[in-house]
Amino acid sequence: MLTKISKRAGRLRTTLSRATAVPVIVRFAVLLTGLLALGVAWPAELLATRYFTLLAVVAVWPAIAPGGRGGTAVALTAIGGWLLDTAGFDARVALWRVLALAALLYLAHTLTALAAVLPIDAIVNFDVPGLWLGRAAVVILISSVLIVLALGLTADLGGSAFQLATLAGIAGAGVVTVLLARMARRE
Amino acid sequence: MTEPSAPVWLPTRALGRTVLLTGLLLLLGVILGRVDLVLLAAPFAIGAAINLHRRPRAVPEVTITADEGHIVEGGEVEAGLTVANPDAIGYDLVVVRARTSPWLRLRHADRPFAITVPSDGWAAIDLPGEATRWGRQDVGPAAARAAACGGLLACRPVVTPARGVRVYPVTEPFNATEAMPAAAGLVGAHRSRRPGEGGELAGVRQFAPGDRLRRIDWRVSLRTRDLHVAYTLSDRDAEVLILLDVLGDVGLPGGVRGSSSVLDTTVRAAAAIAEHYLHRGDRVSMLEFGASGRRLRAASGRRQYLTVLEWLLDVRADPVDDISLAPQHISSSALVVVLTPLVDPRAADMLAQLTQTGRFTVAVDTMPKDAAPAVRNQWTPAATRLWRIERENVLGRLREHGVPVVTWAGAGSLDLVLRDVARMASAPRGR
Numbered sequence: 001m002l003t004k005i006s007k008r009a010g011r012l013r014t015t016l017s018r019a020t021a022v023p024v025i026v027r028f029a030v031l032l033t034g035l036l037a038l039g040v041a042w043p044a045e046l047l048a049t050r051y052f053t054l055l056a057v058v059a060v061w062p063a064i065a066p067g068g069r070g071g072t073a074v075a076l077t078a079i080g081g082w083l084l085d086t087a088g089f090d091a092r093v094a095l096w097r098v099l100a101l102a103a104l105l106y107l108a109h110t111l112t113a114l115a116a117v118l119p120i121d122a123i124v125n126f127d128v129p130g131l132w133l134g135r136a137a138v139v140i141l142i143s144s145v146l147i148v149l150a151l152g153l154t155a156d157l158g159g160s161a162f163q164l165a166t167l168a169g170i171a172g173a174g175v176v177t178v179l180l181a182r183m184a185r186r187e
Numbered sequence: 188m189t190e191p192s193a194p195v196w197l198p199t200r201a202l203g204r205t206v207l208l209t210g211l212l213l214l215l216g217v218i219l220g221r222v223d224l225v226l227l228a229a230p231f232a233i234g235a236a237i238n239l240h241r242r243p244r245a246v247p248e249v250t251i252t253a254d255e256g257h258i259v260e261g262g263e264v265e266a267g268l269t270v271a272n273p274d275a276i277g278y279d280l281v282v283v284r285a286r287t288s289p290w291l292r293l294r295h296a297d298r299p300f301a302i303t304v305p306s307d308g309w310a311a312i313d314l315p316g317e318a319t320r321w322g323r324q325d326v327g328p329a330a331a332r333a334a335a336c337g338g339l340l341a342c343r344p345v346v347t348p349a350r351g352v353r354v355y356p357v358t359e360p361f362n363a364t365e366a367m368p369a370a371a372g373l374v375g376a377h378r379s380r381r382p383g384e385g386g387e388l389a390g391v392r393q394f395a396p397g398d399r400l401r402r403i404d405w406r407v408s409l410r411t412r413d414l415h416v417a418y419t420l421s422d423r424d425a426e427v428l429i430l431l432d433v434l435g436d437v438g439l440p441g442g443v444r445g446s447s448s449v450l451d452t453t454v455r456a457a458a459a460i461a462e463h464y465l466h467r468g469d470r471v472s473m474l475e476f477g478a479s480g481r482r483l484r485a486a487s488g489r490r491q492y493l494t495v496l497e498w499l500l501d502v503r504a505d506p507v508d509d510i511s512l513a514p515q516h517i518s519s520s521a522l523v524v525v526l527t528p529l530v531d532p533r534a535a536d537m538l539a540q541l542t543q544t545g546r547f548t549v550a551v552d553t554m555p556k557d558a559a560p561a562v563r564n565q566w567t568p569a570a571t572r573l574w575r576i577e578r579e580n581v582l583g584r585l586r587e588h589g590v591p592v593v594t595w596a597g598a599g600s601l602d603l604v605l606r607d608v609a610r611m612a613s614a615p616r617g618r
Contacts, residue, residue: 018298072204079212079227086223093223106230109208113201113338117280124301128280131303135279135337139237143230150226175232 015120022124023115027063030111034059034074037104040097042081043089062108066115075105095151102147103140110136195246195342202339205235238337245274247281247304249331249347258318260357260443266293266314266326272304278333279303283312285329290320290442291352304333319442321356321454323500325349355496357443358459391415426470426485426518429457432527432534433477436504438555449528452553454499456526456595461495473498476512476527476537477505485518512537522547526595528554535581538590550585550592
């Protein structure tokens with residue numbers, strides 16, 4: 001048991017000593033975006049308590065092991081916090097919070113995907129994170145426009161939010177189903 | 188019916204996360220009637236749609252490039268990796284790793300490289316460095332794994348076999364000026380003990396029928412009033428057989444600037460001796476004293492020198508239980524230079540046998556001065572001392588049997604001992 005622990009510690013030391021700048025920055029960005037997403041989603045009252053430590057531990061998970069389920073855990077925790085805040089604490093669904101949460105969740109997700117395929121001791125060309133972040137920026141920009149338009153429509157038209165959500169949800173589900181069906185056919 | 192091959196591009200955990208989060212948020216949005224939840228799913232759905240709009244089919248092609256030139260230990264090596272993308276869409280990330288021989292000190296070769304490769308394009312990684320030891324040193328194998336579609340898909344690793352770099356041994360300066368013990372051919376650089384056409388003046392004698400007119404020494408002829416000619420010793424070449432004891436290796440190889448193992452000394456000394464004698468116009472052959480008993484036929488000239496260097500690249504420790512050397516396959520007039528650490532008693536037996544059969548044999552001791560077995564217990568130093576005493580005993584007995592043993596020390600190592608061998612060779616042979 002002790003031998004195993006010392007072996008693991010030795011491996012960790014070697015890994016850290018060989019780490020290069022870009023993969024470390026990417027992992028730090030995973031941690032930061034995850035923490036910010038959790039901070040935006042969770043009720044401010046709970047963030048000031050000891051629960052913040054638990055949230056920080058969840059946010060650290062994908063930064064340490066990006067190839068694992070840490071990225072999913074952070075996203076699900078953030079969504080849970082968002083539901084808790086808006087349904088449990090009756091917080092208002094503010095546009096800036098939806099925009100920030102959507103952008104941060106996606107950034108955390110895509111940076112975790114990058115960190116998962118980027119060895120920590122790799123020598124990285126700068127166009128790798130550049131291309132990755134550029135594409136993420138395009139996605140976030142399109143999503144932001146959509147979010148602003150959708151939330152604006154619900155506010156301006158005074159229509160039922162429930163109906164809009166149902167329509168948008170069904171459309172979204174249809175798009176995802178078509179996408180998955182196409183992927184399955186190609187395989 | 189052929190089995191369908193496994194897909195080369197596989198979904199990553201990021202794709203699974205995308206599908207899970209999109210589905211969950213849409214479901215919750217519909218159930219709870221919350222448009223904000225549906226909108227939170229938007230970046231994931233849009234990202235998946237943009238990234239998976241076009242999907243890669245081909246895997247990256249990795250090519251290893253390595254120097255083909257004449258590289259000597261301590262020389263610079265230019266190696267590289269080229270990753271090509273035959274697909275119509277670019278790879279967002281390709282991670283390339285290469286294993287290299289420990290005797291090639293290539294820059295950052297121990298780290299993976301992360302690069303992007305555009306569609307129908309390629310990207311190159313330079314691996315400049317230094318070759319630190321002779322032999323066939325490998326660059327590779329190299330493995331590449333590509334990620335595309337924003338990390339939602341990744342291909343299986345593609346492995347490319349290694350490419351060898353030929354690193355020739357550095358030839359330590361060597362200059363044996365003493366005569367060869369026995370010259371065999373009709374032409375060459377060595378003066379023989381027989382009169383004939385050559386450049387070495389042997390003396391002046393009276394003109395005899397058959398002498399060439401241009402050989403007449405006019406000064407002596409005028410003084411003596413009788414025709415005299417200058418006669419010379421004929422020039423001869425010789426065969427040198429370099430016999431390499433490869434029954435084992437002793438000592439830690441440390442590269443060109445570090446410590447030398449027995450095989451290092453053997454190969455470098457063999458290259459130096461071969462270069463020296465081939466430069467003088469002699470014929471040089473090589474023979475391994477080991478399991479495979481590789482042999483290189485005697486020849487002379489620059490081409491033979493290059494062949495010798497190539498032959499030396501494949502020298503390995505080649506232990507065997509039962510071995511015997513057939514002296515009848517060795518030319519009786521050849522100078523046999525045996526490079527041996529004299530660790531195995533069979534090497535000493537072989538030397539004694541060669542000398543007994545009348546071969547002009549010189550043993551070159553290739554044992555490193557500081558060679559000692561790893562200390563395993565308190566008896567190891569005492570055992571090492573005993574072994575050294577026993578080895579000294581073997582060397583003494585070999586000298587008593589007329590086998591000159593000399594420690595390889597580069598320049599002039601063999602001069603003294605070659606003089607002794609030449610003197611022995613000039614004596615009439617008893618057997």
